[in-house]
Amino acid sequence: MTSPIIDLADVTVRYGANGTLALSSTDLRIEQGEFVALVGPSGCGKSTILKLVAGLLQPSSGGLIVAGRESPAGAVRIGLAFQNPTMMPWLNIRDNVMMPLKIVQPYRQDYAKKKRGEYAERAEALLAQVGLAGMGDKRPWQLSGGMLQRASLCRALIHEPQLLLLDEPFGALDSFTREELWALTQQLWLDKKPTVLLVTHDLREAAYLATRICVMTSRPGRILEDRAVDFPRPRTLEMSYAPEFASLVQGLRMRIAEARTAPVALVPTRPEKVAA
């Protein structure tokens, strides 16, 4: 077997001066090309794992390896989308989408040369793919929340990342838009097969999109259950109402309910006993 693209070994994360334990001795291995969903009660450290993998956060202890390197920055091309679209208000949508090409190698060196030609076309093509054809010249404030979230997905994808990190990207959207974007995300994943780490609290979303679902306990978080999802692809919304789909979602829901009610027994040590 090849070495995993993401390998968290016994990782612990503490926040702030008093050392609030956000993540306690977590192990997580993700293989190239997997679509992993992290689900769990709020505040369980889902986003913490995502930030670790993105290199925005250092583990307090334990080992973190992304694509064979200890610091994720520069190890792989990473695409990131948050719950907020986080568009730069001073740029139009096309320039926002093209931002990764301006920063990431090998695109960076040609940016000045290709930003009006090849790169702009690429951004427009991607925008068209998510239903935003001709919106490139608009400013972020002229678009609705759902449209901005699509643009944000485009920005996460334009540099063809090997690793796509999604932090509740559809959390703030209405359910119609959300389901539409599920289908879109699945298609994009099937096309390019990046490794995806999706943080969500929507269990149907996780079951629809993921190849694997990891259920986390509440704070301090750790992974409680790791379950493969082998529904055939491409999955459809109709399938999400099938009995086996519903029973998977129901099963996950029960696990999370457990995680919420009985977290105390899972805490290994009191925080102050562990050196920060």
Place this chain on the structure above:
Amino acid sequence: MNPAMSPRLRQQLLSLSALVGFFVLWEMACIASGVSDLILPRPSQIAHVLYDKMPLMWPHAVQTLNTTLIGFGLGVLIGILLGLLIGSSRTAYDVAYPLLVGFSSIPKVAVVPIFVVWFGSGTVPAILTSMVISIFPVVVNVATGLANTEPELEDVLKVLGARKRDILWNVALPRALPYLFASLKIAITLAFVGTVLAETVASNKGIGNLMMIASGNFDVPMVFAGLVILAVLGVILYAISSWVEQRMTGWAQRKNDLAMG
């Protein structure tokens, strides 16, 4: 009201009539009360002086304008550099902020005598005063703008492996631009104050100096004519910086064209 008139035009007409009304009222009040022109000259007298003495006053106006612009330019340049330095890190911001507030709360009139001691009276103290006075709003605003960058916007770039310079250039600076331009409008007005102040105290040229001499000669209409020139110059400079602000940071003031979207 005429419905065909656009709200913008109507607003401009109202502003204009308020301005004209102010002078008419002033004129009439002077005539009605019979107040001496040694106390309060009528607007028509001031206009007359302006027309008659313009060849005399013009070089002074140019002098004041140049001094202000040079002082303002230097002040903004130094202000931006200091602001970048202070705003670039949280620690620098926390350390330098009290110092900055301390310095900026010194009344700038108090520094004019020091400049006169150092450089003698003339144009130099005036330039320095207007420079010193315009530095602080710029520093404070640029530093605040940089320090207030949304961390999520930075994260988007950090994940891509962006260098510190990339983040400064692509996120922090554009984010700080509206703050900078807001401060320019304040700074240009203050620079003007600084110049006139220094000219009044220690110079032999400029509108400030002209007004000092005129008031010494009890030529009150001339003093008021100086005031009018200052007001006009001030309004023009403010309008220019306001226009530049609109051009550069339209994205931060989008209320007015929201309907276009």
